[in-house]
Amino acid sequence: MTSAEDRTAGVEKVAGLMGESKLCMFTTHGRDGHLLSRPMALQETEFDGDLWFFARNDSRKVMDVRANSSVNVAFQSGTAWVSLSGSAEIVRDESKKKDLWNQAAAAWFDNGPESEEVVLIKVEAEGAEYWSAPGSKVSTLIAYAKSRITGDKPDVGTNDTVDL
Structure with missing residues (x-):
């Protein structure tokens, strides 16, 4: 595969795993040097x-x-996890804010997308690591229990990194 094909496949894989997630943990470097997630x-x-x-x-x-x-x-969604690293920037584009505006945003920001208090954070993905377990949480627990009995490593799915 070419690097463009690799990137497309990586984007599709990560998008599929993130597809059902509505919330995430967003981590920045604080001014004191510590990492802060919210x-x-x-x-x-x-x-x-x-x-x-x-x-x-x-x-x-x-x-x-x-x-x-x-x-x-x-x-995290179901039995899939994605950790995406990237570079963030603050975007003040009013038309982009209007394009993305929805009821959830309106619940947090009283003055609408035109307000100066509202900005967008755009994260350009550089890479991701994912873990995807087969089946349900129950099947994963069964795989762990089986491994305790047999002494074999549990089959808990795939883990890979993707350059984005």
Whole structure:
């Protein structure tokens, strides 16, 4: 495969695993050097390697991104997990804010997408690691129990990294 085909396949795999996740943990580097994670709602848009979030312009996460653009976004859905690393930027594009605006955003921001208090955080994905377990949580627990009895390693699915 070419690198373009690899990237397309990687984007599709990560998008599929993240597909049902509505919330994620968004991690920034704090001003004190520590990592700080907080739950964030992912805006519904087709994943093309970029993620979009609404944020308050004066929030700590926005200040953290302005100071250090390196971020991590972690998702869990069913029996799949994705850890995505990337570079974030603060976007003030009013038409993009209107395009992504929805009822969930309206619940957090009283003055609408035109407000100066509302900004977007765009995360350009650089890479991801995923874990995907076969079947349900119950089948994963059964695989663990079986491994305790047989002494074999449990089959808990696949783990891979993707360059985005």
